[in-house]
Amino acid sequence: MNWARARANQALFGVCSKKFLRADEKHAAAPYVTLTKLEAGPMTIGVSFQIDFLRFLSASGELDPATPREAIDPELLLGLYRAMTRTRAYDGKAIALQRTGKLGTFASALGQEAIGVGIGAAMRSEDVLAPSYRDHGAQLLRGMTMVENLVYWGGDERGSDYAVPRSDFPICVPVGTQVAHAAGAAYAFKLRNEKRVAVTILGDGGASTGDFYSALNMAAVWRVPLVVVINNNQWAISTPREMESATATLAQKAVAAGVEGRQVDGNDVIAMRHVAHAAIAKARDGGGPTLIEALSYRLGDHTTADDASRYRDVEVVRREAEKEPIARLRKYLAARGLWSEEQERRLAKDCAEEVERAVAAYLATPPQAFSAMFDHLFAQLPESMRDQYEEARRFAPEDGGHG
Amino acid sequence: MAELTLVEAVNRALAHALEHDPTVLLLGEDIGVNGGVFRATLGLQQRFGSARVLDTPLAEAAIAGVAVGMAAMGLKPVMEIQFSGFIYPALDQLINHASRLRNRTRGRLSCPMVLRAPNGGGIHAPEHHSESPEAMLAHTPGLRVVIPSSPARAYGLLLAAIRDPDPVVFLEPTRLYRLFKQEVIDDGESLPLDTCFVSREGRDVTLIAWGGMLHEALAAAETLASEGVDCEVIDIATLKPLDAETILRSVEKTGRCVIVQEAARTAGFGAEIAAVIVERGLYFLQAPVRRVTGYDVVMPLARLEGQYLPSVARIADAVRKTMEAA
Ligand SMILES: Cc1ncc(C[n+]2csc(CCOP(=O)(O)OP(=O)(O)O)c2C)c(N)n1
Ligand SMILES: [Mg+2]
Numbered sequence: 001m002n003w004a005r006a007r008a009n010q011a012l013f014g015v016c017s018k019k020f021l022r023a024d025e026k027h028a029a030a031p032y033v034t035l036t037k038l039e040a041g042p043m044t045i046g047v048s049f050q051i052d053f054l055r056f057l058s059a060s061g062e063l064d065p066a067t068p069r070e071a072i073d074p075e076l077l078l079g080l081y082r083a084m085t086r087t088r089a090y091d092g093k094a095i096a097l098q099r100t101g102k103l104g105t106f107a108s109a110l111g112q113e114a115i116g117v118g119i120g121a122a123m124r125s126e127d128v129l130a131p132s133y134r135d136h137g138a139q140l141l142r143g144m145t146m147v148e149n150l151v152y153w154g155g156d157e158r159g160s161d162y163a164v165p166r167s168d169f170p171i172c173v174p175v176g177t178q179v180a181h182a183a184g185a186a187y188a189f190k191l192r193n194e195k196r197v198a199v200t201i202l203g204d205g206g207a208s209t210g211d212f213y214s215a216l217n218m219a220a221v222w223r224v225p226l227v228v229v230i231n232n233n234q235w236a237i238s239t240p241r242e243m244e245s246a247t248a249t250l251a252q253k254a255v256a257a258g259v260e261g262r263q264v265d266g267n268d269v270i271a272m273r274h275v276a277h278a279a280i281a282k283a284r285d286g287g288g289p290t291l292i293e294a295l296s297y298r299l300g301d302h303t304t305a306d307d308a309s310r311y312r313d314v315e316v317v318r319r320e321a322e323k324e325p326i327a328r329l330r331k332y333l334a335a336r337g338l339w340s341e342e343q344e345r346r347l348a349k350d351c352a353e354e355v356e357r358a359v360a361a362y363l364a365t366p367p368q369a370f371s372a373m374f375d376h377l378f379a380q381l382p383e384s385m386r387d388q389y390e391e392a393r394r395f396a397p398e399d400g401g402h403g
Numbered sequence: 404m405a406e407l408t409l410v411e412a413v414n415r416a417l418a419h420a421l422e423h424d425p426t427v428l429l430l431g432e433d434i435g436v437n438g439g440v441f442r443a444t445l446g447l448q449q450r451f452g453s454a455r456v457l458d459t460p461l462a463e464a465a466i467a468g469v470a471v472g473m474a475a476m477g478l479k480p481v482m483e484i485q486f487s488g489f490i491y492p493a494l495d496q497l498i499n500h501a502s503r504l505r506n507r508t509r510g511r512l513s514c515p516m517v518l519r520a521p522n523g524g525g526i527h528a529p530e531h532h533s534e535s536p537e538a539m540l541a542h543t544p545g546l547r548v549v550i551p552s553s554p555a556r557a558y559g560l561l562l563a564a565i566r567d568p569d570p571v572v573f574l575e576p577t578r579l580y581r582l583f584k585q586e587v588i589d590d591g592e593s594l595p596l597d598t599c600f601v602s603r604e605g606r607d608v609t610l611i612a613w614g615g616m617l618h619e620a621l622a623a624a625e626t627l628a629s630e631g632v633d634c635e636v637i638d639i640a641t642l643k644p645l646d647a648e649t650i651l652r653s654v655e656k657t658g659r660c661v662i663v664q665e666a667a668r669t670a671g672f673g674a675e676i677a678a679v680i681v682e683r684g685l686y687f688l689q690a691p692v693r694r695v696t697g698y699d700v701v702m703p704l705a706r707l708e709g710q711y712l713p714s715v716a717r718i719a720d721a722v723r724k725t726m727e728a729a
Contacts, residue, residue: 104705105529133529155527155705173530174489175461208460211492236461238437244460303529311436370710373700388668388698395717396710 049255051248053295054275055265059323061331063270071274074338080121080269081333082347084113084326087137089351090146093359094153098304102363104155107133111267111299114325115201115231117141118272118294122280123199128189130169130182130200133303134231138201142168146358151365157376158368176202176209179228183215186224186283197225197283199276205236207250216257216291225283227276228291231266233298238311254291266294267325299324370396407587410580412554413443413519415589416561417481421451423591424479427565430457430466431483431519440485441521441580463489467496467518474516474570475504481565484520487574488531493518494539501570502545517564522550522574523615523665524712527705533577534702535666537613540572541643541675547571547596548642552617554585556640559594567596576615596641599649605635608659608722611650611676613639616663616713623718632726642672650676651684658689659725663713668696690728693721 056067063072091110097103109116116137123129129142136149143164152159152171160170169185172178182200189196206212207230219226230250234241247253254261260282264275272294279290297320301308308317333339370392374381381389407415420427429444435458438445448456459466463484470480484490497518505513524533541548549564549571551557557575564571602617603624612620617638624634635653639645654660660680664673673694680692695713703711 104527152704153529155708157704171530173532174491205461208462209492210462210464236432237440238433238435239458239461243458305440310438368707370707373698373703373707373711377700385699391717392698392710395714395720 049252051251051261051263053263053265054271055268056271056274057265057268057328057332059267059328061328061335063332067270068274071270074336076121076273077270077329077333078338080114080117080273081326081329081339083117083121083141084137084269084329085347086351086354087113087117087140088326089348089355090136090140090149090358093355094150095300095304097150097359098153102154103150104153105303105305106153107303108300109134109137111321111324112231112233112296113137114269114272115229115266115294115296118266118269119199119201119229119276121273122276123197125165126194127197127199127280128167128169128182128185129165130178130185130198131171132175132178132202132206132231133171133173134203135171135201139165139168144168146355147361147365150358150362154362156365156368157372158365176206176211178202179206179212180215180218182228183219183222183224183226183289186219186226186289187222190222190224195284197227197280199227199229199280201229201231203236204230204232204234204241204250205239205244206230207253208236208244213253213257216254216259216289219289220258223286223288225286226289227279227283228289229276230291230293231296232293233296235298235302235308235312237302237306238308240312249293251291251293257291259289259291261291261293263293263295266296267323267328269325269329296325297321297323404586404588406584407554407558408581408584409551409554409557409575410441410443412558412585412587413561413575414445414447415587416558416565417444417447418450419589419591420479420481420562420565421447421455424565426477427479427481428455428457428473429481429483430459430470432459432461432466432485434458434483439483441577443519443575444483463492464495467493467501470516470518471496471500471504471514474501474514475512479515479517479565481517481519484518486528486532487520487522487534487536487577490518490520490534490536490540497540497546497570497572498543502543505569506545513568514570515568517561517567517571517573519561519573519575521577521580523576523578524702524708525578525615527708528577530704533708535697537572537574537642538666538670538672538675541672542670545569547644548574549596549640550574550576550614550642551640552576552579552602552612552614552638554583555587556594556600556638558587558589559592560596560640562591563593563596566593571596574614578615579618582618594640597644597646598641599646600638600640601635601649601653602638603634603636605633605657607633607657608635608661608725609650609653609657610634610636610661610663610718610722611639611673612636612663613642613672614665616665619713619715619718620663622715623722626715626719627722630723632722634722639672639676645675645679647679647683650680651687654680654684655687658687659728660688660692661718661721661725662692662694663718664694664696665712666697667699668694669699671696690725693725695721
């Protein structure tokens with residue numbers, strides 16, 4: 001592949017021997033695993049691996065000259081730029097709504113827009129997404145509406161009944177569990193010979209779960225069309241990346257499952273989309289699963305219920321903010337003459353208006369009746385639950401009510 | 404003496420245990436620098452060090468599993484599960500190992516660990532954050548299950564749980580974490596783990612509840628008092644082992660009983676209490692035992708949560724019906 005490859009400091013070269021070796025006890029603190037030297041006996045190299053790190057667009061908006069042409073098609077880039085801006089406009093408004101008591105807890109994707117947008121742009125409508133709670137960037141591109149997302153975070157299950165991506169999974173809160181759903185979906189596609197791909201997104205913390213690893217392992221054994229993307233935003237609530245895993249990269253967890261693993265700059269939407277697209281195409285062609293670790297940074301609090309200033313240095317966050325994905329693409333587009341201040345103003349206005357319309361529609365959404373909690377429990381409510389249903393009706397507030 | 408919220412009382416009990424028992428250690432997600440998402444472990448890592456107050460990677464199954472290993476080797480791990488819905492990945496370790504290590508080894512190894520987790524709804528939390536899984540835990544042989552209803556009971560019962568030689572699940576009602584303050588004496592005194600508490604004395608009907616629901620039951624008792632119905636209110640506190648004597652003594656006095664439970668109805672812990680009353684106190688009863696429970700539905704998101712949770716109105720209604728019965 002003629003991709004620009006940077007052996008960034010995250011890249012890793014590891015060796016493991018067929019012999020049973022115990023790693024140095026201190027390995028957890030070190031970025032590289034050191035192998036204990038054995039006194040005697042021949043040693044042969046069994047397996048070695050390498051993790052690439054891909055970036056096309058630097059934090060200051062300079063494009064690597066080796067970037068493939070199809071990755072920088074003007075229409076494509078303008079679409080990515082608009083989608084990221086739209087995601088951020090929505091995100092900011094959702095936080096503001098929560099702050100004024102009009103929305104429940106919300107998980108911001110600030111600074112990580114390129115990951116969701118890069119994935120969403122690389123998928124086909126017939127593919128399936130199994131998202132976490134921070135993936136509205138991808139979901140909005142898939143056709144989930146802002147209103148649906150607001151309704152969900154506003155505490156109403158109807159927000160998971162997407163009108164457009166009918167087969168996409170709902171937002172997954174139990175961390176890591178969605179990876180198995182995506183693997184199962186991918187198996188269904190393979191069994192039915194459908195040219196569809198299942199894509200799932202999880203966090204760096206999620207990569208510590210057994211669900212993540214065992215699902216990846218199973219998907220590899222079955223060679224199903226699955227793409228797993230880790231949004232490594234460096235934090236799992238207050239737990240920093242290095243306390244989640246002693247591995248030098250999260251991408252290398254793919255090695256232990258027998259799938260391809262790679263790192264990409266998750267704040268470079270050009271590389272992000274390119275890598276996601278390649279992995280999805282490979283999966284569609286029967287090449288099996290890929291694990292992508294997208295390196296980014298969570299610029300906001302974990303959720304609106306969190307206060308990140310308790311556990312991390314604002315100065316570090318400020319420095320990381322300089323690498324955020326939208327400004328760097330704007331710089332590049334402007335330098336190429338593809339983007340003007342006038343276009344920027346218009347886009348900002350369009351996004352703000354779209355968000356306002358969504359908020360108005362959300363706030364005007366009539367409450368669900370009490371019966372909603374029974375209506376979708378089973379295909380058919382068992383007769384034995386009739387008395388509970390009647391009790392709920394008897395105590396339901398006149399107006400349908402908010403809980 | 405200090406006025407403390409329930410979550411502060413939990414914090415004091417943990418601090419007391421860490422200070423006086425070098426084998427005690429805490430582990431869980433975000434419990435160190437952040438002090439836990441509810442701040443139950445606030446300041447404890449600073450005070451006792453990161454070797455005894457451990458931030459773990461995100462993996463509940465492994466947290467519970469390493470706690471089993473630590474406990475078997477003479478430590479007393481107190482693990483925090485961040486929200487009730489994330490206890491489920493830990494169930495394998497709890498049910499297959501923690502609860503039965505003593506029995507499997509005929510007493511050679513044991514498992515003196517505590518699993519702490521917030522429990523229940525009522526705070527408009529996101530999906531999977533408002534579960535009440537106590538019945539499935541109480542159903543597990545070898546586990547003790549405790550749910551405090553006040554700061555003082557949280558303090559005393561948590562210390563008892565930590566000192567207990569076997570695994571204890573300690574479920575803290577999220578809704579009560581900061582609802583009210585109470586005087587708590589931080590003297591290391593524990594409360595008995597096998598006792599129900601009579602929270603309000605009365606003659607006419609026994610209202611039974613635990614955790615967050617105790618306060619709905621007490622509020623209903625107030626309402627009913629103005630109608631001339633005198634409720635006795637029992638705080639179950641320790642679901643297992645269940646103090647049947649206190650319950651039966653009360654039902655013998657009142658002849659009527661209403662059980663309030665936040666969790667879904669079917670096979671909930673209220674059913675166990677009703678069964679105990681029927682088995683051992685049937686002839687005390689002047690009316691059928693009634694349950695006021697969550698419905699047999701998935702815990703709704705915030706908007707419908709209020710219609711799911713047993714309310715004062717629903718409890719009072721059930722008590723009135725019980726009083727009407729011949
Ligand atoms: C199984 C499980 N345990 C705990 C939680 C509580 N929780 C929600 S998000 C989170 C951290 C997740 O971090 P990461 O996977 O890095 O994703 P991020 O939030 O950074 O996108 C935790 C512990 C949960 N939702 N699910
Ligand atoms: Mg993260």
